[in-house]
Amino acid sequence: MERRRFLGVLLSLSGLSALGSLIYPVFRFILPPGEMSSGTVLRIKRGDVPQGSFKELVLDNKPVIVIEVPQKGYVAFSRICTHLGCLVRFDSDKKVFICPCHGGTFDMNGNVLSGPPPRPLERINLNIEGEEIVIG
Amino acid sequence: MQRLYLALILLFLLSSPLYGKEEWKRAFEEEYLKIFPVDEAPKRNVCVSCHMSEIMRPELRTIPSQWSKSWHARNNISCHDCHGGDPEDEKNAMSPERGFIGKPSFKDIPQFCGRCHIGILEHYMKSGHGRSLRLTGHAPTCVTCHGAHEIQKASIEIINEKLCSKCHSYERAKTMKQALSVTERLIVDTDRALSTLKKKGMILEKENEEFFRTHAEFRALFHTTDVKLVKERTEEFTKRLGVIETRLSHYFKELNFRRNYSIFLTLLFAGMAFLFYLFYKERM
Amino acid sequence: MKIREFIDERIAFSELIRSQFSEYRVSERLNIFYTLGFVALAGFIVQFITGLFLLIYYIPHPQYAFQSVQRIMNEIPYGWLIRQVHVVGSNLMVAVVFLHMFSVFFMGSYKKPREFTWFIGATMLFLTLTFCLSGYLLPWSQLSYWATTIVSNLPTAFPVVGDCLADTLRGGKSVTGFTLSRFFGLHVALLPPLLSFLIALHIFLIRRTGISLPPWNASEGMKGSGQDIEGMPFYRFMVKELSMVMLYLAVLFFIIAFMPTLFLPEDANTPADPSKTPEHIRPEWYFLAPYEMLKLIPSKFLGITAQLIFVIIFLFWPFIDKSPERNILKRPVLLWTFIGVTGLWLLLTVLGGY
Numbered sequence: 001m002e003r004r005r006f007l008g009v010l011l012s013l014s015g016l017s018a019l020g021s022l023i024y025p026v027f028r029f030i031l032p033p034g035e036m037s038s039g040t041v042l043r044i045k046r047g048d049v050p051q052g053s054f055k056e057l058v059l060d061n062k063p064v065i066v067i068e069v070p071q072k073g074y075v076a077f078s079r080i081c082t083h084l085g086c087l088v089r090f091d092s093d094k095k096v097f098i099c100p101c102h103g104g105t106f107d108m109n110g111n112v113l114s115g116p117p118p119r120p121l122e123r124i125n126l127n128i129e130g131e132e133i134v135i136g
Numbered sequence: 137m138q139r140l141y142l143a144l145i146l147l148f149l150l151s152s153p154l155y156g157k158e159e160w161k162r163a164f165e166e167e168y169l170k171i172f173p174v175d176e177a178p179k180r181n182v183c184v185s186c187h188m189s190e191i192m193r194p195e196l197r198t199i200p201s202q203w204s205k206s207w208h209a210r211n212n213i214s215c216h217d218c219h220g221g222d223p224e225d226e227k228n229a230m231s232p233e234r235g236f237i238g239k240p241s242f243k244d245i246p247q248f249c250g251r252c253h254i255g256i257l258e259h260y261m262k263s264g265h266g267r268s269l270r271l272t273g274h275a276p277t278c279v280t281c282h283g284a285h286e287i288q289k290a291s292i293e294i295i296n297e298k299l300c301s302k303c304h305s306y307e308r309a310k311t312m313k314q315a316l317s318v319t320e321r322l323i324v325d326t327d328r329a330l331s332t333l334k335k336k337g338m339i340l341e342k343e344n345e346e347f348f349r350t351h352a353e354f355r356a357l358f359h360t361t362d363v364k365l366v367k368e369r370t371e372e373f374t375k376r377l378g379v380i381e382t383r384l385s386h387y388f389k390e391l392n393f394r395r396n397y398s399i400f401l402t403l404l405f406a407g408m409a410f411l412f413y414l415f416y417k418e419r420m
Numbered sequence: 421m422k423i424r425e426f427i428d429e430r431i432a433f434s435e436l437i438r439s440q441f442s443e444y445r446v447s448e449r450l451n452i453f454y455t456l457g458f459v460a461l462a463g464f465i466v467q468f469i470t471g472l473f474l475l476i477y478y479i480p481h482p483q484y485a486f487q488s489v490q491r492i493m494n495e496i497p498y499g500w501l502i503r504q505v506h507v508v509g510s511n512l513m514v515a516v517v518f519l520h521m522f523s524v525f526f527m528g529s530y531k532k533p534r535e536f537t538w539f540i541g542a543t544m545l546f547l548t549l550t551f552c553l554s555g556y557l558l559p560w561s562q563l564s565y566w567a568t569t570i571v572s573n574l575p576t577a578f579p580v581v582g583d584c585l586a587d588t589l590r591g592g593k594s595v596t597g598f599t600l601s602r603f604f605g606l607h608v609a610l611l612p613p614l615l616s617f618l619i620a621l622h623i624f625l626i627r628r629t630g631i632s633l634p635p636w637n638a639s640e641g642m643k644g645s646g647q648d649i650e651g652m653p654f655y656r657f658m659v660k661e662l663s664m665v666m667l668y669l670a671v672l673f674f675i676i677a678f679m680p681t682l683f684l685p686e687d688a689n690t691p692a693d694p695s696k697t698p699e700h701i702r703p704e705w706y707f708l709a710p711y712e713m714l715k716l717i718p719s720k721f722l723g724i725t726a727q728l729i730f731v732i733i734f735l736f737w738p739f740i741d742k743s744p745e746r747n748i749l750k751r752p753v754l755l756w757t758f759i760g761v762t763g764l765w766l767l768l769t770v771l772g773g774y
Binding site: 003004007008010011015017018022080084085086087098099100101102103112115116128 | 240242252253254255256258308344345346347348349352353356374397400401404405408411414415418
């Protein structure tokens with residue numbers, strides 16, 4: 001009897017800890033994830049983006065670039081090339097983004113024109129608030 | 137009935153001969169593996185087939201095999217991507233109308249490679265090598281250090297006495313190599329860490345991108361052959377690589393945690409198996 | 421206890437437990453192999469539960485499938501645990517199902533009156549393999565895509581209907597997003613209730629005919645069953661079964677701890693690229709034997725016919741082997757055929773690995 005009781009206790013203890021160590025991960029798994037976006041924004045003035053040119057900034061450790069597209073207004077893109085991650089630059093004469101690593105070229109809408117990049121440049125949220133441009 | 141199933145078993149066993157394995161393996165792969173969607177057939181490369189044929193001049197016949205071992209080939213860059221022309225049409229394979237530009241002259245080599253490797257070209261042109269090429273027509277070009285077709289992934293060993301003492305003493309190159317070595321060490325270590333993590337299932341796109349642009353920028357910088365500049369910016373690069381390393385060490389810690397948690401669960405269940413067995417042995 | 425009384429007055433729960441676990445007795449001669457069926461069931465339940473949780477975050481579309489699985493592995497807390505249990509568990513469950521099948525065959529437990537039980541069991545084996553085939557594609561990795569390409573091309577070996585069969589399976593002429601949708605529906609909606617129903621039927625048949633007895637040292641006649649008034653109460657046998665289930669889980673977590681990449685090689689961590697065939701694709705281990713066999717047989721048609729014949733023999737075996745002798749050690753022809761076929765299957769599996 002003694003032995004059986006002892007076994008029973010051991011079994012229940014290990015059973016409970018096994019159950020606990022499986023239920024805890026399931027709980028963490030199901031609970032909704034925390035806030036995804038950090039919510040930081042960058043504010044610059046309209047005048048900071050020279051006509052027909054560009055402005056490079058860093059939003060939350062991420063390099064972004066703002067240009068003015070004719071008939072569309074200001075747009076912001078991530079500078080990270082979708083090929084391997086180098087930072088693109090804007091060529092004000094040819095009006096394209098060029099990646100210096102392997103020559104990937106994107107048009108003013110971020111779409112791939114030529115080269116190895118597989119996807120368009122990532123768009124970054126941009127809003128105009130009066131004289132200010134709010135990015136992020 | 138018994139004879140029937142015996143006969144069937146024999147039929148099954150006899151119809152799998154073990155001879156002729158290699159040929160059937162190839163035929164099998166042809167039939168079952170290379171089935172393409174309706175409109176897509178495998179692309180031909182006439183450049184390679186011509187350049188490997190018996191009628192080609194011997195010095196040009198080695199090119200396809202050199203290229204096939206290169207980093208370009210690994211990344212699906214083939215002949216026409218650099219030399220132009222049409223790789224699917226024998227008649228127009230080398231036609232200027234299809235963009236064929238052939239072999240660049242010695243002076244034009246940097247521009248030739250710089251159509252894609254834009255950042256490197258910029259630095260090279262500012263360097264002593266680039267200026268020497270412009271002014272005297274004599275200098276190392278891309279091909280001198282990296283080869284023309286058997287291009288491998290760049291490493292610090294490209295800077296060596298044999299290659300760099302052709303025009304001047306090795307001293308300058310040695311100083312440059314030393315200036316690069318600390319950062320280079322970090323780059324190699326981070327690269328190894330990233331591929332270990334990838335093998336263990338963690339792909340880490342952001343970290344890979346950040347690593348790539350950091351080390352691409354660093355390697356591009358070297359092409360200025362400006363030791364002072366390299367030394368000035370070494371600290372900046374070391375810091376950037378350090379940030380990446382810290383993030384990677386988090387992931388290694390995570391992998392360790394996963395292993396430990398699984399070991400804990402293994403022991404728990406093994407223990408319970410044993411306890412249940414003892415329980416079973418207890419006569420009711 | 422008040423709660424127990426409350427329930428008993430409504431559904432006589434205690435009586436149910438008593439009759440199914442205490443009064444129902446089984447022979448003490450039931451050896452350890454008799455627990456494998458229950459272990460396979462436990463394996464299925466583990467797959468079902470982990471699959472359910474994976475459903476929360478998995479996205480069955482070719483553009484998002486791979487990254488949703490990556491997110492589960494690296495961003496969702498303990499997602500790695502759920503996914504790894506599902507991956508390793510599926511392979512372990514197939515292994516247990518195979519072992520169960522081998523031991524039932526070896527002990528002749530398929531014989532009259534248990535032929536239906538065997539037939540249902542054989543069907544369940546094929547259902548399990550279909551689960552594996554459909555589930556394998558879902559992560560949409562290089563491994564998934566190309567292994568599925570091979571296996572989904574195999575039906576083309578059938579004459580006349582072959583191409584149509586393969587196209588229906590794939591939803592097109594090659595593996596695409598349509599294939600993913602089909603396999604997802606199969607894996608998540610069609611197969612689970614089907615298998616669950618067959619499991620229930622299988623267990624019903626076992627209870628109805630009575631559990632078989634091992635054929636060695638049989639003192640009673642061959643028609644004896646394991647239901648034995650002088651045996652042990654079923655709950656005691658259940659303890660033995662539970663011990664084996666715990667062992668199964670221990671092996672599962674052992675593999676996850678020390679060999680986490682055993683079933684997830686490099687190609688499993690690369691997104692599917694229909695234009696790039698990886699160097700060494702093969703189907704998963706349980707498909708290697710039929711795969712290798714098709715490779716070795718010169719004619720496509722002969723190859724698939726041989727396999728079909730084998731499947732039919734396998735399904736209807738209890739109706740082919742009608743001898744009342746259950747002890748395989750007394751039947752050298754069958755014994756050596758069994759050893760030969762099993763050996764051949766092992767050999768083909770190993771060869772298929774190269």
